Amino acid sequence: MNVATPQRQRGFTIIELMIATGIFLVICGAMFGLLQLSQQKYSSETQLSGAFQETRLAIDQIVRDFNVSGYPARSLFSALPPDSSQYTFSPVAWSPNYAVSSCFVGTAGGGTCVTPGDFDLIVEANLGNGAGVSWIRYQLVGTTLFRAVVPKTAGADPVAATSAAGVMVPFLTNVMNNPSAAQLALIVANYPGMFPGGVPQPIFKYTCDTSAGLLSCPLAGNDGIPANIRDVDVALIVMTRQPDMQTQQLKLVELSGRGRRVNPSK
C-alpha cells in the first residue's frame, strides 16, 4: 500500500500571524464601531418612539374624554334633580365662580378663566365607570401633564376637588409646551419652527359655538364662555428622556389631535 508520507508540519511565520491578526482587529474594530453606533441609534429611536407612543395615548385619552363630555346634559331633564352631581352643568367646567357665573375663555393670560386655559382643562362627563358624573382634569405643571378623575360633588369647586392630595396623577412627562426660559432658548435654537415667536405653545386651543358659526376663542361677549366650547385642539410637544446619544441634540415630538363635544352645552 502506498501511503503518502506526511510533510513536515510548518507553522505560520510571525509576519503571517501579525498580518492576519491586524486584519482581524481592523474588521472587528469596524464591526464593533458599527455595533455601538447602531446601539446608540437604537436607544435613541426607542426613546423617540416611546415618546411618540405616550403622546399618542395621551392625545387619544384627552380626545375621548372631551368627545363624551357633557353627558348627561341638563337639557335631558324635564325636572332637574336638586343634586347637581346627577348631571353635567356644562361640558367644560370652569374656575373661578363655577356654576354661579361664567368666566371668559382667554389665551396667553387673557380672558378671565383660570381654567379652561392654555394648559388646563376640566371636562364633566359620565365615563361609564359606574362612578356617575365625574370631573376629569388635565393640567400641565412644569413639564408634567397631570390627570385627575373625581366624582362630581354638588356645590363643590372643580379646581379644589381635583387639587386634593393624591387625586392628580402624572399622565405624561417631559411635556415641553410651557418650558422654562433656559429650556425654551435651547429648544428654539434646535427647532426654530416648533415654537413660533419663541413663546410657550398652548396645549389646548378652543373653538366656540356662536350665532355666526364656529369661531376660535377667545371671543368678545357671551360667545366666549366655557359652555360654548365645541372643539378643542390638543397639541403636545414632548421631549425624549435623554438627548440624542450621537449628536447630543434634544429630541422632541409634536403631535396634535382634535376633540369635538357632541352633547348639548346645557
Place this chain on the structure above:
Amino acid sequence: MKSRAEFEKVRRQRGAALLIAIFALLLISVVAIALIVSSGTETSLASNYRTSTSAYYGSLAGLEEGRGRLLPTSLNYIPLPANPMPLTQVIYITNPVGAEIVAPDDTANPTTYPDTQYKQEFGVDVTTRIVTKYTSVSPVAGLPGPAYKWVRINAVTEKSLGNGGGGVDVNNDGDVDPFTPLFYDPANRTPGGAMSPGLVETPTPPATALQALEITSFAVLPNGSEKMLQYVVQPLVEFPNLAGQGFTAALTLAGNNVQYTGPGTNSFFINGQDQCNPAGPMVTAIGYTVTSGSDSSSGNIAAGAVPVANYLGAPLTTGPPPGPSTGSIAFLNTMNGNWLTPTGLDAVVQDITNNADSVITGPATPGSFPSGMSATHPMTIVVNGDLDLNGWHNTGYGLLLVTGTLHYDPDATWEGGVLVIGQGNFVSTKSGTGGIDGAVFIAKTRDGSGNLLANLGASSFSQTGPGGVNSNVGRGINYNSCWLKSAMGPITYKVIAFKEIPLAN
C-alpha cells in the same frame, strides 16, 4: 501534483475562513435585527393608535346612518314599527363584510357579533324582543363601508340612560323607571310655569311630546379592535303651539305693538279654518301675543283687518267648537314660551338653519332656491337676509324661514310654513292668484343692526295690494294642518346625548 497532506492543509484553512465569515455574519445580523426590531416597534405603535381611531369613526358612521335613515325624507327611510315605539320592539341595521354573518340578536353565538349590551340596559335578552332587521346602505359600488357591524335603534328609559350607573332620573321623581319609554317635550313647563324642555316620563305623554330614541353602534376592526358608541336622539319638530304640534293661528304676529296692514278689499282672506281633509280644529285667523294695557297690537290688527268677514277662525275660547267666527283676532295664550322671547326664537332659527336643505344668503330671489322641491318632497329653506318673491309665479313646498324682510308676491304660492323671524317684516304690494296654505309666523327678534333684542319688537305684516284677482277670491293665508305637518318634519333627529359604552376589551 499536490500530495494529500497539502490538500488537508488547504481544507483546514478553508475551515478558518468559514468561521471568520460566520462571525462577521453574526455581527452584521445583530445590527440588522436591531434595526428591524426598532422599526417594527414603531409600526405597531402607530397601528394601535390608528385602529383605536378607526373603530371610533367606524362606530360613529353607524350612528349617523341610523340617525339619517330615521328621517322620512331619507332615500332609505326606516319607518318605526309602531309610533310610539314600544320597548318590545328593536330595529337593527347590519353591515356584514363579504359573506360574514352579523346576527346581533343571536346572543348565544359569539361569532356573529352578538348584542349583549342590550341586556345591560334593559335587563332582558334582546332575543325576547320583536326584532326588525335592515341592511346597511354604506357599501357603495362594491367598496366596503365603515367598520361597524350593527346599529341598534330602540326606545329609551330612565334606566337605560345610565352609563354603567343607576340610570338618569329625568323627571326627578326619585325613581329610575325601567319600563316607561321616554318622550322629549319641547313645550314642557315646570310647576311654576317656566319653560323646561326635556325628557318626560309618563305613560300618557302630552300632545307636544315626541318620542326619544336610542341609537347604538358597534364597530369591530379585522384585528379585533372594538368600539361602541351611543346617541339619544329627539325628532326635531319646530312649532309654536303649547297644546299640540302645530300653530295657533293662520297668521301669528308675535311681539309688542305689532303692525297689521290689510288691503281692505273683499278679495283678501286670512282663514283659520283647517283646509286639510279631514279638517282639524279651527284656529284663530290673526293671533297676537302681548295683551298689556299699553300695547297697541290688538288695536292695530283690528284697524287693519277689514272687512271683518274676510278673517275667519276660532277665537281661542273654551266651550264647544263654534262655527267660523268672523273677525277672529285673538290673544294667543297657548304659545310655546320658547317662541315668545328673542333668545328662544334665536335657538329655533339656529336649529332650523343647522338642518335646512338650503341656506341662502340674502338679499335673495327664488332663483337661488334649490331644485327638486315638490309636494312629496318638501324642503326647509332658510334665507339669511331679505327675500324678494316678486315676479315668482311658482309654488314652493315646505318650511321657509326668512331672517330679513320677506317681499311676498301673491302670485307665488307656498304650501307649508312661512317663518319671518329676525327683522320680522312681511311686505306684499301686489295682487295675484297664489296664496299661502299652511301658516305664517312673524317675529322681530333683532334690531336694524342685527343685534338681538331684549324683548320681541314690533313685527309687521303688510298687504297693500288688493289680494286675489279673477275668480280666485278667497286667496290669502289659509290655515292647513296637512301642509304644515309635512313642512314641519321632523326636519332632523337631534342628538341630545352621546356616550361611549365601555367594552371589556
